[in-house]
Amino acid sequence: MGRLTRPEGLAVGERVRFDGQIRLVLAVSGRAVTLSDMDGTPRPVPPAMLFADDDFEVVDSSGRMPRPPVSLLETLPQATLEKALWWEGHILEVLSGLPPDAGAGTELKPQYGPSRSLTARERAKAVELTAAGHRVSASTVANYRRRYETSGVMGLVDHRPVRKTPKYGTVNDVVVAAMSQAISEATDASTRTGTFLLWRTEQILKAASEDREVKLPSRRTLYRLLDKLTAGTHTTGSATTRRSRAHGATAPFGELPAFAPGEVMQIDSTPLDVLVRLDDGVAGTVELTGMIDVATRTVTAAVLRPTTKAVDASVLLARTVTPELMRPGWVDALRMSRSVLPHRRLLTLDERLEHAAARPVIVPEMIVCDHGKAFMSRNFLASCRFLQIDLQPAHKGSPFEKGHIEKTLASVGTLFTQFLPGFTGRTTEHRGRHLDKQPLWSLPELQELLDEWIVAKWQNREHDGLRDPTAPGRMFTPNEKYATLVEACGYVPVALAGDDYVELLPSLWRVVNDYGIKIKRRTYDSPALTGLRRQHSGIQAKKGLWEVHHDPYDISRIWVRDHRAGSGWIEATWKHLHRVPVPFGELAWDHVAQGLPQATEEEIADAVAALLAKAHAGPDQPAGKKRTARDKRVAARTRATSTPAPAEPTPTEADPSGQDSEPLAEVIPLGLFDPFEDPWRRV
Template identity: 80%
Template sequence: MRQAIGEAVDNSTRTGTFLLWRTGEILKSTEEGRQVQLPSRATLYRLLDKLTTGTHTTGSAVTRRSRAHGATAPFGELSAFAPGEVMQIDSTPLDVLVRLDDGVVGKVELTGMIDVATRTVTAAVLRPTTKSVDASVLLARTVTPELMRPGWVDALRMSRSVLPHRRLLTLDERLEHAAARPVIVPEMIVCDHGKAFISRNFLSACRFPEIDVQPAHKGSPFEKGHIEKMLASVGTLFTQFLPGYTGRNTDRRGRHLDKEPLWSLLELQELLDEWIVAKWQNRAHDGLRDPAVPGRAFTPNEKYAALVEACGYVPVALSSEDYVELLPAAWRAVNDYGIRIKRRTYDSPELAGLRRQHSGIAAKKGLWEVHLDPYDVSRIWVRDHHAGTGWIEATWKHLHRVPVPFGELAWDHARQGLPETTEAEIAETVASLLARAHAGPEQSAKPKRPARDRCVAARTRASSSSTSARPKAVAPAEPAADQNSPADETLAEVIPLDLFDPLEDPWRRR
């Protein structure tokens, strides 16, 4: 029976009836065909209940595997005394439905990175499927300040937080318009054996700033428990407030979720970034308690401010070209209209000398190296292989027509005072954010029409708008009746025109 229980660790969950049958089959094979008298079924069930205590053999398969492959020795702890000394990265499906770019309703994956010393979430991105390029972009966002965006309240500025903004600003000018989220440079990143984290793309991106990558043991999620707990907390503190929340399994899923006003992927990404700055970074964490005063729990921002006093701050020597180097690459041709990537056209006047030209890279068939940010569709960067002058920035042609959450931002550079952020302002911001997220995007009051009807309506509006700009024709006033003119005026003779005959000789006289 112990052998049958051991075989069930990595298999699908079955009932006790199957385990008793498997026990009998194992017994027959070991006894070489001899008839063995088994106890009653009640006795076998009592024995099975005793041997499966705490193993979840007939329960959750995830819990069963975790218990079976867990640590047998006492848990240890990897101490981290400085920001960035140890960081953890992982991804998990997000329990909410979103509306993707093509209008299809689906689920996305959340990939995040957390600092062990301060519990700061340095970056978190949403993608339909996590790939190696997504992990590389996550690393680039970790070492880049989170800029304030239009619509965010001033309480979320770093200058109004507990972070030592004035001191950090003298070392790093990038923090002038930053939000209240620390910039942390990783020294070591702990990850699992997911394809996105052990890929050549992510390892090369970590090798560029000299970051050590430490994969955890297989089947040992407890070795990166901080990021596991953080991803679970996102579901309870943020995701369940969104429309289209599915729950963590089918038993907790509601009905007609696709009929709710769902957020798009870019809109949900912006809400998540705002929630991390407003809620997570200002929420007291149980793992950040003062050893001398255990009753005092720090927030991630408070813990970072305390560790900066002891460890100092080293500004990231990451120029704009270094940031572009960390982004994923693609190879495209430079045409007369520009560069087309995923049905978006990018162009720049600086591409004039590269159009319809061979890049000189024979291995790539003359294509040009293009770096792009999957989370920022507003611009791309093209490497100039001929001049060797660096990168050429090309913008999306229709950037001015559609609202892009991560597009160009207009900043107010007027210097303002630095009042301290109050807890009431942050609490009000978080409450407003959750209420706005739960309401979903604004829906039009008009019923949804087929695509053909919308196209016809748009063409009609375009035609009417073009004609409405013209001055209205004024009907000429009817002339006054001339008393001297005859009452019945005869009309002139009407001479009809002949029809055009293409076969007729044009030089023939009529």
């Protein structure tokens, strides 16, 4: 009797090798282990006899050889593969009694019959191979058999010809560590070339190995090592991408699924590639801050400011959750009632939608943003808590987590900004000359232009990310997708009330004078302010001033809190609002509600072309006509002569008729001195 090999445990259903065959354990008791037999009759075996058998072992419960990885077999050298397949044939003969290429009716060789133990069959195979000229021992055959049962054909492969070399070859580990440190130091630094990184590697080695000298490999080897260590890191490429890769999220990429409007929204800011005329008359750049709904790709609000602040983010949020009302000069085709949006159903929830433009009102459930100061400020966080919005900051250095808003803001430059005068291009390499000499839009005018372009163009533009899953060939517009999701998920937007919107706006403290309230050289007044003029507000901490809320992106009106009457608001309008020009052309929609007048594709195409032409011409310019230097001089002289003329002189005694005998010289009056005018401007 052989050696006794007792397993840690034996359970019903396991497969064991006993008496040269693979058998199934049918029952286990203290006196016997019942095994299956080839003739179908269960065979009880005492545990002592079972464990003492030379072939006994617990095998895999599947009882099958692993499937050979065909793709890996194709990478092996031909000689190595042929040797592995040659061994497979002999091992299969040891296990089953027949070689794999045996024909039908082939009889088993006596030395490989089922009555012989596995050890005896392995000895017989060793004798057979040795007689054929292959010196093989029984232990070698047993080793190959175990490897084959564990790993299949790959277990029989001689890995010496295909052995993998070290990742960094024969380069010293100290050199690899020094170069890795140099690459790590370059993550947040300015981009440098590989020559600097090799020099920095040498400096690190000298500082770390003062007591012993480390021999550096050749220059070519160092460059090969640098290529391996910097693969995918953009160490000598884009600094923005390098920092994003280094500090971004390490988890697998993914995005939050959005199946309803407002479920996931994204907000971000970016510099706008265009010059504008600021309040002080100086040409400067502005930042665009926008919010987009992921499910519908709707741009719910977009605002322009010289520098994005926390209060601007709060105003953007307020605009998102309130209807976009029709503005003076906007044609009737821009109304929500003429769009594909479910206007009639929503009108029963909010009467303000009767005069709303065709931009969906979407209340966010979650807002994804970066770690900018404007979005992490106390003001914006308080606004989100007030509206019960979940604010989800993205990982630092991971702009891909809010890729929708990143792509949308970039599309504004492609689809809209490049048509404006003063367009600067993406970089200084794309910038033109004398941009500040062009007729630039002011910040309020450009804001009005952008608002109309979003409503007229963006919301009616087919988006590649809004394809129908059942018909991928069809794309939806943001307005169409919104209407579709409302029908599918029953989304009901609850727009922000007017008082709530005013509460989110930034506040100022001003005196209510006889003429009204002055903010940045603009005067606002209302008959309802009569009882507040030159009166103390009752707020001692503010020295009797009155609380005024204003929308930085809408200068047409302000709101004054009536502290004496409680928390009510008094709306005051700009005195010169009627003198503001309307900088827009006529636009139309390509999708309208059933039963209402429809706008053709030609009409909307002509309207968009007119809008872009007017935007390109600049303020106070006819579309398609550029002011020449002579036109500027004529306009300057016209402004100069528009001042009140002096009284005519009384006739002198020398000339009673009041007529001079000599013709008078032409008088060119001088204009009034303007302290805010550019002194270097040539007329």
